[in-house]
Amino acid sequence: MTIPLRNQIFEKIKESNSLTDVELYKSLTKDGLNLPEDKFNKLLLDLEILGLIKVAWFTKDERRIEVAMIEKEEDPIEKQNKEVMEKDYEASFPGVDK
Incomplete structure (x- = not known):
């Protein structure tokens, strides 16, 4: 089974993180x-549309290619649940005051 060209190109870009x-x-x-x-x-173009890389013109004849940093947005409800779970965990130890 061969690896698709798109994956091979993306792996090359990931190895160097940024190249022309x-x-x-x-x-x-x-x-x-x-x-x-x-x-x-x-x-x-396919990789750029998928949001995996960023392509920008570097000079008239060269383009700079770099891996796109995917920022994960934190869900406010998940954040609140995590805080409540941490407070409950800390409260589960009787006799320990802050």
Whole structure:
């Protein structure tokens, strides 16, 4: 079973955390993946749409590619439940005052 190209490209980007499209293309070619430029750009676009990477123009002919940091929003109800559970746990020890 082969690994999809999208996953292979994402793994390369994760390894270096940030690189240019030229560096990525050379690295993929070095590993034996000869992709046409349009296919390479399509895969980068797919990864960007999925929210896994960010692509920005670095110079006129180069793009900077980096892993997108996914920020997890904390649910206010979960936060409140966690605080209540911590208070209940602390209150479960009789005779211990703060």
